[in-house]
Amino acid sequence: MEGKVILSSSDGQVFEVDMKVAMISQTLSNMLKDTEDTGSETAPIKLANVSSRIFNLIIEYGKYHVEAQKSDTSEPTADLKKRVRELVADDKDTLFQLMIAANFLHIQSLLDLSYQIVAEDIAACKDQQMIRQKYNIENDYSPEEEEEVLKLHNIFE
Amino acid sequence: MERKSITTVEGYTGQGDISKLPQAMKELIFGKLTFQSIWSSRMVCKEWNFILSSQSFLSSLFIRNLWLLICGQDEYRNWCCMVYCFSAQKWMTLPLFILPNPEREYIRDLSMLSIGQGLLLFRKSSSQLFVCNPLDRSYAEIEIDLTEKFVHIVEGENKEPYLVVCSNSPKFNFQIYHYVEDSWRIKCQFAWETRSRISCHEMVECNGVLFWKGASPTTIISFKIQDEGFINPVTVAPLPRNVEDMHANDFSMVSYGSSILVVGIFDERYEQLLDMIERSIRPNVPWLGGTHPALGGIHPLHGGIHPLYGGIHASTSHNNRALGGIPASSSHMNNMMLGPMNPWLGGIHASIGRSLPPLVGTDTSIPHNNPILGEINASIPHKKPRLGRTHPSLGGIEPNKTGIVIWELAQDEEDKLVWNWKEFARMPPQSLPQYLRNDLWYRKCACVGDYLCFSSLFGGEVFAYNLKEGFWQRLPPCKIHFFEREPMMMSFEPKLNHYQFLGKLRE
Numbered sequence: 298m299e300g301k302v303i304l305s306s307s308d309g310q311v312f313e314v315d316m317k318v319a320m321i322s323q324t325l326s327n328m329l330k331d332t333e334d335t336g337s338e339t340a341p342i343k344l345a346n347v348s349s350r351i352f353n354l355i356i357e358y359g360k361y362h363v364e365a366q367k368s369d370t371s372e373p374t375a376d377l378k379k380r381v382r383e384l385v386a387d388d389k390d391t392l393f394q395l396m397i398a399a400n401f402l403h404i405q406s407l408l409d410l411s412y413q414i415v416a417e418d419i420a421a422c423k424d425q426q427m428i429r430q431k432y433n434i435e436n437d438y439s440p441e442e443e444e445e446v447l448k449l450h451n452i453f454e
Numbered sequence: 455m456e457r458k459s460i461t462t463v464e465g466y467t468g469q470g471d472i473s474k475l476p477q478a479m480k481e482l483i484f485g486k487l488t489f490q491s492i493w494s495s496r497m498v499c500k501e502w503n504f505i506l507s508s509q510s511f512l513s514s515l516f517i518r519n520l521w522l523l524i525c526g527q528d529e530y531r532n533w534c535c536m537v538y539c540f541s542a543q544k545w546m547t548l549p550l551f552i553l554p555n556p557e558r559e560y561i562r563d564l565s566m567l568s569i570g571q572g573l574l575l576f577r578k579s580s581s582q583l584f585v586c587n588p589l590d591r592s593y594a595e596i597e598i599d600l601t602e603k604f605v606h607i608v609e610g611e612n613k614e615p616y617l618v619v620c621s622n623s624p625k626f627n628f629q630i631y632h633y634v635e636d637s638w639r640i641k642c643q644f645a646w647e648t649r650s651r652i653s654c655h656e657m658v659e660c661n662g663v664l665f666w667k668g669a670s671p672t673t674i675i676s677f678k679i680q681d682e683g684f685i686n687p688v689t690v691a692p693l694p695r696n697v698e699d700m701h702a703n704d705f706s707m708v709s710y711g712s713s714i715l716v717v718g719i720f721d722e723r724y725e726q727l728l729d730m731i732e733r734s735i736r737p738n739v740p741w742l743g744g745t746h747p748a749l750g751g752i753h754p755l756h757g758g759i760h761p762l763y764g765g766i767h768a769s770t771s772h773n774n775r776a777l778g779g780i781p782a783s784s785s786h787m788n789n790m791m792l793g794p795m796n797p798w799l800g801g802i803h804a805s806i807g808r809s810l811p812p813l814v815g816t817d818t819s820i821p822h823n824n825p826i827l828g829e830i831n832a833s834i835p836h837k838k839p840r841l842g843r844t845h846p847s848l849g850g851i852e853p854n855k856t857g858i859v860i861w862e863l864a865q866d867e868e869d870k871l872v873w874n875w876k877e878f879a880r881m882p883p884q885s886l887p888q889y890l891r892n893d894l895w896y897r898k899c900a901c902v903g904d905y906l907c908f909s910s911l912f913g914g915e916v917f918a919y920n921l922k923e924g925f926w927q928r929l930p931p932c933k934i935h936f937f938e939r940e941p942m943m944m945s946f947e948p949k950l951n952h953y954q955f956l957g958k959l960r961e
Contacts (some may be wrong), residue, residue: 353931393475400479412479415472416486425497432472437500449591 301370302329305341310349318359323403347398354384358407374410381410389432473501476715481511489519489948490542519948522902522916523548524932525574526911526941527567533564534573534934535588537946538916540905545932548588550574565582566942570607570659572616573956577605585956589948592956596638598631601659604654608664610679615953616641618664622652627665630679633955650675660709661865667707674707674863676873694861694875708901708945710921713864715878717906720859720916756872857882858868860906879921890917902945909943916943 302319305311320326328342344352361380365373385392392411399407422428429436438446465630472480484506487495496503520664521537528534535548551574551944553564567583568575576584580600585607588591596617598605603621610616617631617638617770629643650668652675658665665676693716706717858881866872890908900907905927916929 389472393472396475396479408482411484412483415493415568416488418489419483419495420488422491422494425494428495434473434499434502436498442672443497446503 304352305343306347306349306352307343307345308349310352311341312352312356314347314356315363316361317363318356321362321404322355323405325402340419341392344402345414346395346401351391351394351398354391355398355404355407357384358404360421362406377406379409380382381407382414385411385414477505481505481514484511485515488541490539490546492950509952511560514949518902521546521945521946521948522568522900522905522907522929524916524934524936524941524943525550525569525947526936528934529937531937534936536932536934537948538902538932540903540918543930545930547934550588553584553586557924567604567655568606569942569944569946570760571609573607573615573953575605575607586841587949587953587956589950590952592952594956596955598638604657606657606659606664608657608659608679616679618657620652620654620657620666622648622654624651626675628677638955644677648675656707658707658709658714660714661712665707665714665863667705674714706899708899708906710862710901710906713862714873715901715906716861716863718859718861719856719857720880726938754776857886881919887917887928898943900943900945907943909941 300316301313302316302325303311303313304319305324316329319329325342347355358377358381361377365377380427381395385395392414396408396415399411418431421430422431428434436443483729484492484495484502492506496506500625519539520538523535525533525535533550533553536545537548539710548576563577563579565577566574566579572589572909573585573587576586577600578584578595581597583596583598583600583605584593585596598617598619600619602623603619606618606620607615608618610630613641614632618628620626620628621630626646627643628645630641631638632641633639645925648668650673653667656667663675663678665674667673668675705716708715708717749802814950858879860878861875862874862878863875866874898909900909901921902918904920904922906921907916907929909916918927918929919925920927
């Protein structure tokens with residue numbers, strides 16, 4: 298499929314996106330196929346839950362993704378993951394929003410990469426205290442419970 | 455003129471709060487955690503612990519972790535278990551407080567039987583097994599008659615563990631137990647008449663085929679567990695050159711991907727000697743021709759056919775002309791899966807006898823009509839000399855002369871019942887780390903992913919050879935000093951999913 302597709306974000310901004318880039322979203326791809334069948338006019342598709350800020354990132358990612366598919370990078374996934382990390386610039390909120398948007402647009406590769414990034418960040422934490430700090434999670438164990446849990450799960454010295 | 459609008463019920467207004475993500479998404483994130491980080495994450499908060507300990511999460515989890523596990527008694531006779539994680543490059547202690555508490559219940563003869571499916575298997579008494587998953591502290595005691603028997607744990611259908619109980623007297627007896635309706639029952643059993651003594655305590659599983667080492671004559675025996683539960687002896691694999699000359703304790707079998715590796719030791723001087731003999735035996739050498747009464751053209755290297763399988767035993771075929779004149783070119787037996795009656799394999803195993811003079815200082819160019827050779831051949835020993843340090847003709851193993859040789863036994867691509875040999879790697883002494891050169895005989899080995907690990911005498915030091923990349927690596931020292939000569943060293947795949955039969959949790 299060639300050409301452009303017009304999309305609008307939740308805050309009303311209109312984007313003209315390369316068809317190839319839009320097609321990485323399973324949701325959009327299905328929708329555009331329907332459009333082709335019916336031959337209806339192209340009008341902006343409204344993405345009610347994706348802000349323009351996040352949508353910009355998704356378009357950026359889409360371009361990388363299309364590029365990566367064309368080129369013979371030895372480690373396309375590692376490369377793309379680096380790109381996603383650059384896009385979210387270590388901001389958790391951005392990453393989670395990107396994740397939600399990727400989920401709803403059905404961009405599996407972006408979803409996997411963002412899960413991977415969160416998991417890596419958690420694994421990079423030295424201990425549970427550091428994870429709590431990083432993600433602002435309240436420790437809801439009572440001291441006794443915590444001791445119990447520590448005893449049960451702290452199997453690696 | 456908006457044509458369509460895509461909305462979703464799940465909006466995210468979490469302000470960077472991970473707990474506001476949908477549950478399904480959290481499970482998917484957690485599914486990508488590393489093994490160790492699952493533990494620290496469980497300690498973060500109740501919700502995380504709930505998700506990370508739930509059966510639905512654990513059963514969907516796909517982390518293939520492989521550790522090198524060393525388990526044995528330390529100098530105070532306490533059971534210890536250390537695991538080495540190659541990705542994290544560190545040793546970790548797996549606490550074994552799951553074992554019966556020695557203060558409350560002292561078990562004198564507690565011994566380790568096997569490791570498999572993420573479980574450790576101990577023998578508690580002659581009728582009781584103790585099985586535990588050290589990761590979730592679940593355990594069970596199983597009543598099975600263990601008199602003179604060994605038990606292995608293997609993965610059966612539906613990923614459920616089977617217990618393989620075997621003994622080798624008087625026949626090779628073999629029973630498979632599985633867990634149904636709250637008890638362990640025999641699923642199938644099998645007895646096999648064999649003259650080879652099967653080393654029941656060592657078993658390797660590969661693609662549902664179980665392999666045992668057989669000693670005197672040295673061989674490898676395999677059985678397939680079929681879906682219906684029948685056991686089918688697949689192959690009695692004739693061994694490649696040199697393995698048959700080894701004592702069963704001198705080689706190790708490990709499972710590597712979809713093949714079996716046999717790791718043996720070779721002695722450079724012994725090899726030279728074999729090569730010399732091989733070179734000497736050519737049909738055009740008159741005194742060693744096909745009609746030579748002493749040799750009868752029998753290839754000295756390729757005998758060793760299992761007497762059970764119709765091979766001609768050394769003592770009976772001194773002038774068997776039917777087998778005469780086997781060319782020396784057959785020495786590269788890359789494909790050793792020949793039928794039992796194959797003439798190529800038949801015949802005498804002319805191993806080097808005791809009458810050989812020590813090789814030390816011997817000129818490598820033994821003349822073709824060396825009377826010594828004639829003498830050897832005339833007095834083919836009935837008992838194969840062991841390549842041990844006390845081998846009289848070799849004058850003991852000298853350090854820096856022994857190397858490692860690895861053969862691969864892989865399933866034939868066309869006939870899945872056939873397993874073929876080929877030499878996988880040969881490491882001359884000079885390519886081995888200095889530390890390994892001295893005492894190769896006592897080393898055990900285990901294969902963890904791409905790493906072939908060799909332990910030192912007391913398990914404190916381990917060398918690993920990367921089979922894919924071909925380099926040696928010395929693992930950092932493990933802090934436990936094992937008391938036993940040979941602590942159990944195996945590859946261990948930790949399992950988080952809870953087995954139904956492991957009912958109890960150790961407090």
